Each structure stands twice: as structure tokens, then as C-alpha cells.
Amino acid sequence: MLYVNNLHKSYRVGMNNYEVLKGVTFSVSQGEFIAVMGPSGSGKSTLLNCISCYIPFDEGKITLGGQELSDLTEEKLARVRNEKLGFVFQDFMLLDGLTVRENILLPRIIKGRVGKEGESLADQLLKLFSIQHIQDKFPADISGGERQRTAIARALINSPLLILADEPTGNLDSKSSRTVINAFCEARDTLGATVFMVTHDSFSASFCDRVILLADGVVREVLERKSERAKFHDDLLNKIKEMSGDENVGNA
Amino acid sequence: MKMLEMHNICRKLRKYNWKNYILYMICSFMALLLITAYSAMMFSPTVLTVLPEGGDSRKQMIAVFVLSCFGCIVFTVYAASLFYRTKARETGLFIALGTPRRTLKKSLLTEVLLMGGCSSIAGTALGIPFAFCIWKIFQLFVKSSEMTLYFDLRCLFVSLIFLIVSSFLIFLLGLRFLKRANVMDIINEAHKSEPVRNVKSWYGYAGILLLLAGAVLGYGKSNFFIQVLHQYPPAWTNLLYAPIFIGLYMILLHTVVHGWGLKKKTYKGLIARSMMKFQGKQTVNNMLVITVLIAGGCFAIFYLPMIWISSSMESSSRTNSYIYHYRQDQELPTRQEIEELAGKHGLTIKDWSSAPFINLGTDGQEMIEEENGKFHYEYTSLLNEANFFSESNFEKLTGLSVDIPSGIYCAVTNKEEMHSSTLRSNITKLTNMVTEKELEVVFGDYIHYDDLSGIISYYVLDDQDYAQISQGLTHEWQETMIFFNPEGADSFSFADELFNRIVDSTDSGCEIPEYYDRVAKIAANKNQEIYWGDTEDMTGISFDQRDSSEFRLYWKYMPLFRSLDQQDFVNTFAVFLMMFLFIAIICMMAAMIIGYTRCITISINNRYVFEDLKRLGASPRFLLKEVKRQASKVFSVPAAVGLSIMYLLYGMIMFANDGRITSSEIYGLLGCLAMLAVFAAIIWLVYRFTLKKMFRVLNL
Numbered sequence: 001m002l003y004v005n006n007l008h009k010s011y012r013v014g015m016n017n018y019e020v021l022k023g024v025t026f027s028v029s030q031g032e033f034i035a036v037m038g039p040s041g042s043g044k045s046t047l048l049n050c051i052s053c054y055i056p057f058d059e060g061k062i063t064l065g066g067q068e069l070s071d072l073t074e075e076k077l078a079r080v081r082n083e084k085l086g087f088v089f090q091d092f093m094l095l096d097g098l099t100v101r102e103n104i105l106l107p108r109i110i111k112g113r114v115g116k117e118g119e120s121l122a123d124q125l126l127k128l129f130s131i132q133h134i135q136d137k138f139p140a141d142i143s144g145g146e147r148q149r150t151a152i153a154r155a156l157i158n159s160p161l162l163i164l165a166d167e168p169t170g171n172l173d174s175k176s177s178r179t180v181i182n183a184f185c186e187a188r189d190t191l192g193a194t195v196f197m198v199t200h201d202s203f204s205a206s207f208c209d210r211v212i213l214l215a216d217g218v219v220r221e222v223l224e225r226k227s228e229r230a231k232f233h234d235d236l237l238n239k240i241k242e243m244s245g246d247e248n249v250g251n252a
Numbered sequence: 253m254k255m256l257e258m259h260n261i262c263r264k265l266r267k268y269n270w271k272n273y274i275l276y277m278i279c280s281f282m283a284l285l286l287i288t289a290y291s292a293m294m295f296s297p298t299v300l301t302v303l304p305e306g307g308d309s310r311k312q313m314i315a316v317f318v319l320s321c322f323g324c325i326v327f328t329v330y331a332a333s334l335f336y337r338t339k340a341r342e343t344g345l346f347i348a349l350g351t352p353r354r355t356l357k358k359s360l361l362t363e364v365l366l367m368g369g370c371s372s373i374a375g376t377a378l379g380i381p382f383a384f385c386i387w388k389i390f391q392l393f394v395k396s397s398e399m400t401l402y403f404d405l406r407c408l409f410v411s412l413i414f415l416i417v418s419s420f421l422i423f424l425l426g427l428r429f430l431k432r433a434n435v436m437d438i439i440n441e442a443h444k445s446e447p448v449r450n451v452k453s454w455y456g457y458a459g460i461l462l463l464l465a466g467a468v469l470g471y472g473k474s475n476f477f478i479q480v481l482h483q484y485p486p487a488w489t490n491l492l493y494a495p496i497f498i499g500l501y502m503i504l505l506h507t508v509v510h511g512w513g514l515k516k517k518t519y520k521g522l523i524a525r526s527m528m529k530f531q532g533k534q535t536v537n538n539m540l541v542i543t544v545l546i547a548g549g550c551f552a553i554f555y556l557p558m559i560w561i562s563s564s565m566e567s568s569s570r571t572n573s574y575i576y577h578y579r580q581d582q583e584l585p586t587r588q589e590i591e592e593l594a595g596k597h598g599l600t601i602k603d604w605s606s607a608p609f610i611n612l613g614t615d616g617q618e619m620i621e622e623e624n625g626k627f628h629y630e631y632t633s634l635l636n637e638a639n640f641f642s643e644s645n646f647e648k649l650t651g652l653s654v655d656i657p658s659g660i661y662c663a664v665t666n667k668e669e670m671h672s673s674t675l676r677s678n679i680t681k682l683t684n685m686v687t688e689k690e691l692e693v694v695f696g697d698y699i700h701y702d703d704l705s706g707i708i709s710y711y712v713l714d715d716q717d718y719a720q721i722s723q724g725l726t727h728e729w730q731e732t733m734i735f736f737n738p739e740g741a742d743s744f745s746f747a748d749e750l751f752n753r754i755v756d757s758t759d760s761g762c763e764i765p766e767y768y769d770r771v772a773k774i775a776a777n778k779n780q781e782i783y784w785g786d787t788e789d790m791t792g793i794s795f796d797q798r799d800s801s802e803f804r805l806y807w808k809y810m811p812l813f814r815s816l817d818q819q820d821f822v823n824t825f826a827v828f829l830m831m832f833l834f835i836a837i838i839c840m841m842a843a844m845i846i847g848y849t850r851c852i853t854i855s856i857n858n859r860y861v862f863e864d865l866k867r868l869g870a871s872p873r874f875l876l877k878e879v880k881r882q883a884s885k886v887f888s889v890p891a892a893v894g895l896s897i898m899y900l901l902y903g904m905i906m907f908a909n910d911g912r913i914t915s916s917e918i919y920g921l922l923g924c925l926a927m928l929a930v931f932a933a934i935i936w937l938v939y940r941f942t943l944k945k946m947f948r949v950l951n952l
Contacts, residue, residue, distance in 0.1 A: 054348065054435035075352055082350020093345050093439075097268025098261065109261055110351045154349075 001194060002028040002051070002162055007060035009046055020046045021057070022217035028162070033188045033195045035205035037236070038214035039244065044198040045166055047214065051196070052085060052164050053077055065161045082111055086155030086193075088165035092147040094139040094154075100146075101126070101135040104153045111158065118157070125153035128190060129183050145176025152183045156193060163187070165197040169204050181207050202240060206233035215243055262359060265342060272338040275849065276364075277371040279331035282845050283324035283418065284372040284411055286838050288379020289386070290317055291410035292403050293834050302801055302827040309828060312551065316835045319548040323842045325418055326541045327849060330534070332364060332422040334853055336429045343430070344439030353430055361426045365419055372418075376411045386837070390830045393822070456506030462499030467901060470496065471908060483626040497540070500893065504539045507889050538850040539890050542843045546894030547901075549839030550924075550931065554902050555832040557923025559825060565916040567817040569666070570703050572603065572735040573742055576754060576811035580608070580727035584757045590736075590750065597746035600739035607649035609641045609710070610722045611729045613683035613771040616676065633681055633690075634778075637771040639710045639731070640682070642718035649733060650701050658714045660696035666705035668914045669698060675709050682713075685771060687724040691717060703735065708766055708808075747813040754811055755798050765793050765806040801825060840931065843890070844938045851883045851942045855949040858882075862950050872952060879946050887939040895928050 009021040020043045028034050036044050050057040053069050062069045064084060072080060086107075087093075094103045101122060102109075108118040126132040129149040134142050139150070148168055155163045165184070169177035181204050187193040197208065205211050206229050213221045220243060225232040266273065293299055294317055303310040339360065346356055380403060387401055432438055470493035477485040506512075578584045585593070587604060594601050616635035621627045640661070643654050656662055661682075663675040677695040684690075693713070704710045713721070722730075738746075764785075773783035793803045804810060804824045822829065862875055870878075902924060906917045913921075 049436055052348070052435075056434070075354070078347070078350045078352040080350070081348065085350075087348055093341070093348075095265060095342060095345065097265045102261065102264075106261070107349050109258055110346065110349055112258070114257075 001030045001065060002196070003061070003063040004047075004051065005061040005063075007047070007050060007057055007062065009043070009050055009055070009057045020217050021050070023060070024214070024217070024219055026212055026219055026222065028194060028196060030161075030194055031188060031192050032210065033184060033208045034197065035208040035211045036196070036198045036214055037200070037202065037205050037211055037240070038220075042214045043217045044214055048164055048166050048196070048198045052081070052087060082107055083158050084161045086158065086160040086163040088148070088151050088155050088163065088168045088197075090167040090170040092139070092144075092151045092171075094147055094150060096139050099136050099138055100131060100142065100150050103139065103150055104157055106154060107158045121157060121159075122153070125156055128186055129153055143176065144172045145179045148172060148176070148180045149183050152180065152187065156187055156191060159191070161194060163193055163195045165195060165199075167199055168197060169199065169201055174203075177201065177204060202233060202236045206230075206236055211236060213239060213243060258355075258359075262363075266363075269338070269342075272335060273367060275852070276331045276335040277367055279328050279845065279849060280368045280418075281371040281375040282841070283328045284375030284415065285379045285382055286375075286842055287321060287324055287414045288376045288408070288411045289383040290320055290835070290838050291407040292380050292383040293387075293831060295404050295407040295410070296402055297404055298400060298402050299827055299831055303831065309555075309831075312555075313831060313835060316548045316552055316839060319544060320835075320838050320842055321414060323541050323545045323839070323846065324414070325421065326537070327842065327846045328368075328418045329421045329425060330538065330846070331849060332368065333425055334849070335364060336360075336426060340429075340438055340440075344435055347435050347438065357427070357430050360430065361423060364422060364426055368419060368422060369415070372411075372415050376408065376415070379411065380407075383834075386834055387830065390826070390833075451505050451509040453510060455502045456510070456512065459499040459502030459504075459506060462495040462502065463897070464499075466493055466495030466497070466499060467904065469493075471904065481626075482628055483624075486625065497544070500543055500897075501536065501540050503893060504536050504543065504889060508536055508539070508885065535850060535854070535886065538846055539886060542846050542886070542890035543894040543897075545839045545843035545846070546890055546931070546935075547898040549836045549843065550895060550898035550928065551902070552832045552835035552839065553927045553931070554898070554924045556829060557927055558917075558920040559828070560821065561920040561923050562916040563821055563825075564818065565919060566706075567812070567814045570812065570814060572605075572703050572737055573814040574736045574738075574747070574750075574811070575703055575734070575813075576809070577609075577731050577733045578754070578758065578809055579762055580730040580732060582758050582762060585750070585753050593750060593753070594738070594743075594746055597743045597749070599743050599746050601736050602739050603735065603737040605649050605735040606732055607641065607645040608730055608732050609639050609645065610718070610725055611637050611685070611731065611770070612640055612721060613685050613774075614638045614676065614679045615681040615683075616678060632775065634683060634771055634775040636676075637685075637769045638676070638679070638682075639708065640718065640721075641710060641712045641733075642715045642722075643712055644715050645718075646699075646712045649735065650703070652699070652701060654699055654712060656696060656712060656714045658717055659693055660714065661693045662696045662699045662712045664701050664704045664710040664712065665698050666702040667700050669700075670705065670910070670914050670916075674707070675711075679711075682721055683771075684721050684723070684725055685729055685774065686726050689721065689724070691721045693717070703812075704733075706812075742815045744815045744819045747816040747819075751811055751813060751816055752798070754809075755795055758795070758809060760795075762809055763793065763795055764808050766808040766810075767806070768808060799823070801827065840934060843894075844935070847887050847890070847935075848938065848942045848945075850886050851946055852949060854882055854886070855879065855946040859950060862952070875950070875952050876947065879950060879952065880943060883939060883943050883946055887935055887942070891932060891935045895931060899924060899928060 004027070005025050007021050007024040008019070010017050010019040012018075020041075024043070024047060036047060038044050046055070049055045051062055051064075051069075053062075053072075057070070064080065067080070067084075069077070069080065081087075095106070098106070104122050104125060105114055105118060108114045108122075123132070126135050129152065131146055131149050131153070134146055139147055142150070148171075152163075152165075152168070155165075163184075168184075169180055172180060184193075184195050184197065185207055188195060195208075197204070199205050206225075209225055211223045211225075212219055213223065221239065223232075223235060223239060294313060299313075303313060343356060343360065347353060383403070384401065391401075429438070470490075473485050473489045473492050477483050477489065587606075591601050613634045614636050615631070615633045617629035618632045618635055619627050620630050641649070641664075643656050646664075647653055654662070661679065663677065665675060675698070679693060679695065682691045682693055699712060768785045773785060776783040793800075793807050795803075797803055799820075801824045804820070862878075865875060865878070899921075903913070903921060906913050906921065
């Protein structure tokens with residue numbers, strides 16, 4: 001469903017050119033919950049921003065649902081973002097002047113069609129993420145976990161092909177983080193959503209079907225969850241230690 | 253449930269974020285208010301009549317207006333850029349969620365232009381009432397027939413042009429804001445810093461040198477072109493002032509980045525300094541505009557003490573309280589009539605002294621203008637008219653003993669030789685304009701006598717030479733000078749009545765300004781040319797407007813009555829004073845709005861830094877100090893630079909006028925110093941007010 005092929009991206013700061021992504025290639029299937037992990041500066045967020053076409057990339061190909069994103073006009077790109085992609089940001093990015101329900105419906109409002117179908121889907125999502133009691137409240141009046149669940153509901157309102165989440169638990173405590181990850185799992189299991197999440201948190205990543213480990217702008221390893229979540233979490237931790245050069249891996 | 257549509261959402265967001273709109277709207281409103289009020293005053297027929305075309309005061313008024321327009325454009329566009337920044341998160345999110353940029357462009361630009369337009373229209377509508385109020389307030393203190401309120405609505409065209417230019421710039425800014433390919437850049441716009449890099453340690457000193465170079469080049473160019481190249485300076489030479497602005501920018505940059513302290517590696521003020529450095533570009537730009545506006549305000553306000561002090565010193569330095577002269581073909585009140593009039597006002601007259609003098613033609617080098625802006629000098633035997641006393645008549649009038657050899661003439665000036673630049677020392681031939689008899693003369697020396705020193709020049713001849721050249725002169729070319737004093741306290745009502753009697757007794761042949769030169773007219777007519785004084789270029793004066801500043805300042809036979817000068821000073825100069833006071837108000841208001849806006853922006857942009865500092869355990873006292881350090885820089889540096897530079901420049905202008913600074917100029921400059929103190933106090937008050945607002949924004 002999503003194909004990323006030989007993706008290159010560099011930033012220019014003054015006279016210096018920093019290559020952040022050095023030929024990243026991977027694919028994501030329908031209904032998968034995938035995490036991207038890696039140390040700071042490995043290019044995780046840049047990769048996510050390239051897939052969402054928030055930032056232009058230098059070289060490579062990104063195909064979503066058979067449509068190549070780099071070829072799209074600004075108008076078509078807007079439609080892709082609205083209908084085929086859903087976004088969850090680390091700092092929620094909810095509009096403070098709108099209620100929870102209005103924030104959830106925002107992509108539909110942008111699309112120009114809320115309708116009964118939109119209202120009923122919003123009700124469904126509010127219920128699914130247990131936030132129906134706060135639907136008329138404003139973001140400033142709710143907790144971090146509730147805000148992020150609102151953001152996830154917003155990402156799902158147009159039934160996109162792919163949800164892109166950038167450190168969705170980064171600003172949350174462990175309890176709220178758990179509810180957010182549960183929300184993603186719920187979205188995948190109930191709605192068949194495909195989730196692509198960038199995270200630092202190995203615990204959150206252990207809920208995923210696959211974890212792409214990124215370092216120095218290249219994919220180092222792709223770990224697939226074949227066992228229990230706790231075991232997968234241990235495997236992830238070991239791999240991360242290994243990547244960071246810890247020699248005692250496996251002796252613990 | 254209310255239908256959820258995009259425009260409803262936008263309306264909701266607007267309602268919620270109304271505070272973000274206020275600053276931009278206030279700035280647009282203020283800009284148009286100031287510009288409209290200024291142009292209403294500037295294009296008022298009253299002001300245009302009083303401030304002569306091509307005169308220095310008119311040029312100064314226009315120069316400061318251009319400066320104010322520039323300042324207002326800067327703060328309006330800057331407020332718009334701040335508005336875009338506050339909208340960045342919302343706009344970025346809309347793009348991220350799939351709103352086409354075209355839709356956002358339309359909505360954002362419509363919003364910003366509509367808001368700016370409405371507030372600008374409100375500002376324009378209130379601009380004229382604002383000018384009206386200032387005019388009325390001034391009228392409370394001044395009773396001058398010239399202060400008749402009259403606005404020309406064509407001034408609104410200036411506001412319209414300003415609105416179009418600023419809207420166009422804001423529109424371009426909006427396009428640039430939305431055009432960025434990187435959505436994350438838009439989202440993070442509000443947290444983006446504008447650091448100043450690579451500011452070398454010599455920047456400040458180079459800036460000072462450039463500033464001085466610009467001042468010297470800009471001011472000296474006129475003398476160089478006129479005296480060396482015999483050409484009027486072309487328009488491009490105004491660019492020679494450019495180093496002033498570059499130098500100022502470098503000084504401010506140096507101040508923000510390095511400061512001027514000797515200890516470079518101190519941790520004191522490190523946080524404020526680094527914050528300023530990372531907001532550097534905009535801060536320095538704003539500080540530059542504030543500096544220029546403060547300097548412009550000073551330039552305008554200095555006019556007041558300078559003219560007031562020089563005028564009052566000139567009138568108080570005169571030995572005689574009453575001085576007037578008249579052509580001998582006029583029937584003016586006799587001594588007896590004047591004494592009777594004085595008696596009517598309870599006055600007794602003493603020290604009566606009178607003496608005749610004659611008007612002669614003089615030779616000299618005439619400036620001939622060429623088509624290409626150049627000019628050359630040609631000798632002419634009839635150049636100007638000049639006034640000559642005989643040595644004995646001069647002695648009789650002044651009590652001074654003078655001995656002038658035959659063939660020599662002396663020029664009368666005051667003790668400080670203030671007007672010596674207007675006195676001619678190159679006359680070689682005098683002509684009796686009736687008999688056309690000529691007399692060869694050479695300049696001797698200056699004679700010092702305050703009462704005959706002024707815009708009208710007087711010279712003294714040897715008695716024999718005088719008798720020889722004056723032979724056959726008709727009364728039309730002869731005048732009488734009268735001096736007298738009142739016994740005891742003076743009376744304004746007597747002075748006023750005598751002035752009116754003198755004007756009433758003078759016929760229309762003498763209804764001419766002091767620069768109307770009968771000799772130059774005869775010479776022009778001889779050459780079958782029209783004398784320029786008879787063309788429309790000559791500013792006319794009229795007996796019917798004897799209270800106008802034009803008449804009081806420029807009538808050829810204007811009496812010098814001390815009590816009249818002192819009492820009527822404000823009335824005579826009313827329009828000048830009001831206009832320059834108004835210019836100063838506008839400049840200061842614009843400067844203070846920019847300073848306030850910049851400081852509030854600094855606190856909004858750095859709110860999170862202060863939150864972090866609080867978490868690191870910074871005490872409220874420490875935080876307040878850091879806020880003060882930043883705000884004080886925005887106000888104090890432009891204030892110090894703007895006030896001091898204009899003061900020095902003004903001193904330089906005074907010195908360059910005649911190569912020295914006279915006592916009245918010294919007192920005038922002291923008066924300017926008092927004005928600087930007033931300005932400094934105003935800036936300090938606005939700074940304190942801004943500081944309080946900043947504390948509120950930062951929750952300190």
C-alpha cells in the first residue's frame with residue numbers, strides 16, 4: 001500500500017549540506033501497524049514528513065495506494081492529505097478555538113462534506129476512543145491523553161489509507177501513552193486502519209506488527225513481531241542496545 | 253446543530269484568537285491616522301501659504317513626512333508579518349489536513365486585507381478629526397488670523413496611496429508566507445528565530461565612521477557643488493546621506509550582538525543578550541526605524557526653542573525698544589503725533605533719535621544660471637540695492653564715533669558679526685539711481701551696532717563721498733531711520749497702534765517684501781527682461797494681512813518694536829510652531845508604537861524561554877531583570893542614538909552656517925537640550941508602560 005524506494009533528503013544549513021536520509025527503502029501493507037525507531041538525528045521525523053509531503057525530498061519514490069506522490073500538483077496533494085492520509089502530531093495540533101467534536105470533524109469540513117455520515121462517524125470514533133463525554137469541551141479543558149485521542153479520531157474521520165503519527169506519546173505520561181497506543185490498536189483492529197508511527201518509546205513500538213530501525217539515514221533492520229508483545233519488547237530493547245554499541249547484549 | 257462549514261470554523265477561530273488580530277488592526281489604524289493627520293496638516297492651504305515653497309521649513313516638513321511614511325509602512329508591514337506568524341500554526345495545520353493552498357490563500361489574504369482595510373479606513377476617517385483637535389488645542393493658546401482652520405481633502409489621496417502601497421506589501425508578504433513548500437516551516441513559523449550572524453567586533457566603530465562620513469558628505473555636498481563646481485547639486489547627491497543609515501544600522505547591530513562594554517566575556521545579561529541576538533534581524537530593523545523617527549522628531553521640535561530663543565535674544569539685545577524706517581516720500585506720523593499717541597497709552601518717549609540714509613545701486617558678480625543646472629558669474633555694474641548712512645548721520649543716530657576715509661565703505665553688523673555673511677564686502681562701485689552718477693569704493697571694515705544688524709543690511713560712507721553720491725537723489729531713494737525708547741514700562745497696545753498707524757500711512761509703492769530689489773528690477777528692465785520679483789515666484793505681502801507671519805517677517809519697512817516682537821512671537825510663528833510640533837508628535841508616536849510592538853513580540857516569542865527559566869529555578873527578580881534588559885535596549889539605544897545624533901547634527905548645522913556658534917545659538921542649543929529631556933521622559937514613560945505589558949504577557 002505504501003512503497004518508499006531509495007529516498008534521499010538533505011538539509012542545507014549555511015554552506016553545509018547535511019544528508020539525513022540516504023536511500024531509505026521499505027513498504028507497508030494494508031492494515032499494518034508499523035513503528036520507526038532510531039536514535040536522535042537518525043532521520044525518523046524527516047522520513048515521516050517526506051511521506052506526508054510536508055517537506056520536499058531530493059530523490060527517490062513514494063507511492064501510496066498506487067499513486068506516486070512526488071508527481072502530484074499542489075491541488076492533488078491537498079486531496080491526498082485530506083482523503084488518503086491522517087496525521088497525528090506529537091503536540092496534538094488541535095485548534096484551541098474549536099471543540100473536540102469540531103476538531104475531529106475538521107478534515108471533513110475541509111473536504112466540504114460533513115453530512116450525516118460524518119456526524120455518525122464522529123460519534124463512532126468518540127465512542128471508540130472513549131471521549132464522547134468531552135466532545136463539547138475545548139482542547140485547553142482536557143488532558144493530554146484525551147487530546148491525543150481526539151487527534152487520532154481526527155486522523156481517522158476521512159477513513160484514510162494511512163495514518164502517520166509523529167511521536168504521538170512523546171508528550172504524554174505512561175498511562176496516557178497506553179491509552180493512545182490502545183487507540184491505534186483499536187483503529188487497526190476495528191477499522192482496519194494502517195498506522196505508521198515514529199517513536200522513541202520501545203514500549204509503544206512493541207505493540208506494532210513491525211518496527212523499522214533507522215540509523216544515520218539508512219534502514220538498519222526491520223523487526224517483525226512473531227511472539228508475545230513482552231518478548232517483542234525485549235527483542236527491541238536488545239536490538240537498540242546493539243545498535244548503540246552496548247557489548248553486553250545477550251549476556252543479560 | 254449549526255451547520256459545520258469552513259467559513260463557520262474560520263469565524264469561530266477568529267473569535268477565539270481576536271487578540272492576535274488586535275495588534276495588526278491597531279497598527280494599521282495608527283499608521284493611517286498618523287499619515288492622514290500629517291498630510292491633512294501638510295496639505296492644508298493655511299500651512300502651504302505660510303511655509304514658503306522651496307523654503308527650508310517646507311523641505312524639512314516634507315523630509316520628515318517621507319520619514320514618517322517610511323516608519324509607518326515598516327510598522328504596518330511588521331505587524332502584518334506578526335499576524336501571519338500567529339496564524340502560522342493554524343494555517344500549517346489546515347494545509348496538513350488537506351486544505352488546498354489556493355483556498356487558504358484566498359481566505360487568509362481576504363482576511364488580512366479586509367482587516368487592514370477596515371482599520372485603515374477608520375484611521376483615515378479619524379485622521380482629519382485628530383489634526384482638527386490638535387489645531388483647535390493650539391488655537392486655544394494662539395490668536396492668529398493665519399490659524400484659520402482649513403483642510404484640503406485632496407490630502408486623502410496620500411492616505412490612499414499609503415494604503416495601496418502597504419496593502420500591496422502585506423499581500424506580497426502573505427504570498428511568500430503561503431508559498432513555502434515546507435509545511436513544517438509554516439507550522440513552526442511562530443518559533444522561528446532570526447539570528448544575526450557574523451557581526452564582527454569592528455562593526456560598531458565602522459558604523460560611527462560611516463555615520464560621520466554620511467553627515468559630512470551629505471551636508472558638505474551643497475557647498476562643494478555650488479562653490480567648486482558652480483552647479484546646483486543634482487538629485488542623486490542625496491544618496492551621499494546613505495552612509496548615515498548604513499552606519500546607524502551597523503551601530504545598532506553591534507549594540508544588540510556585542511554591546512559596548514569593555515568586558516566581553518561576562519555572563520551578566522547573557523540570557524537577554526542571546527535572546528536579542530536570536531531575534532536580531534527584526535529587532536535591529538525596528539530599532540533603526542525608531543532611531544530615525546526619534547531623530548526626525550528631534551529635528552522638528554528643535555525648531556521651536558531655536559526660533560524662540562534667537563528671536564527673543566535678538567529683540568532683547570537691541571538698545572532701542574522702537575526702531576523703524578520709512579521712505580521719505582511717505583507721510584508717516586511725526587514725532588509730535590507719536591508722542592501724543594504714547595501719552596494716550598500712558599507712555600513718555602525718550603532717547604528719540606533720527607537720521608537719514610540713502611538707497612544706492614551697487615555693482616557685483618551676478619549669478620547666471622545655465623540650462624544644465626550649472627551657473628557662472630558675470631560682472632554687472634548694477635546688481636543690488638543697498639542702504640548707506642553718512643558717517644556723521646550714523647554717529648548722530650547711534651552715538652558711535654566712526655571715522656571712514658574717502659573711497660571706503662563699512663558694513664554694520666552686531667557684536668558677534670552674526671549677519672556678516674549677508675553683508676557684502678566686494679562692492680567696488682556705487683550708483684545714484686536718479687542721476688546715474690557713480691562712485692568707486694573699497695570695503696573697509698565692520699562696524700558693530702546691534703540695532704542695525706539683521707536681514708536688512710546697512711553700510712556707512714565717508715561724509716564727503718555720501719554728499720557727492722547722494723546729490724540729486726529723489727525722496728523715493730532716501731529713507732529716515734527712527735530710534736526711541738519708552739520712559740518706564742513699555743506698552744504693547746502703544747506698539748500695536750503705532751505699528752498699525754505706520755502701515756496705514758504707507759502707500760502701496762512700499763507694499764513690498766524686503767528682498768524686492770528696485771536696482772535689480774531696473775537692471776532687468778534695461779536688459780528687456782522681466783524682474784523675477786514681479787513674477788508669481790515672488791511671495792507677495794499685503795497691508796490687508798498685516799498680522800500674517802509673511803508680512804511681519806518679510807515687509808521691507810517692518811518696524812522692530814520689542815514689545816510687539818515679544819507679545820506676537822507665538823502668533824507670528826503660529827503655523828510654523830504648530831506644524832513642527834505636530835511633526836514631532838507624529839514621529840514620536842510612530843516610534844513609540846514600533847517600540848511597543850517590538851517589545852510585545854519579544855515577550856510573545858520568548859514566552860517559552862521564560863517558562864523554561866522558571867523551571868530552572870530563576871527567581872522573579874532575575875526574570876524581571878532579563879525582561880528589562882531586552883526592553884530597555886529596544887527603547888534606550890534608539891533614544892540615545894537618535895537624540896544625540898540629531899543634537900550633534902543640529903550643532904554641526906549651526907556651526908556650518910557661518911563657521912561658528914553664536915551666543916543665541918548656544919542658548920538655542922540649551923533649549924534643544926531641554927527638549928531632549930522632555931523626549932527622554934516620554935520615551936521612559938512609554939518604556940515603563942511597555943514593560944508592565946510585557947510582564948503581563950510573560951505572567952511575571
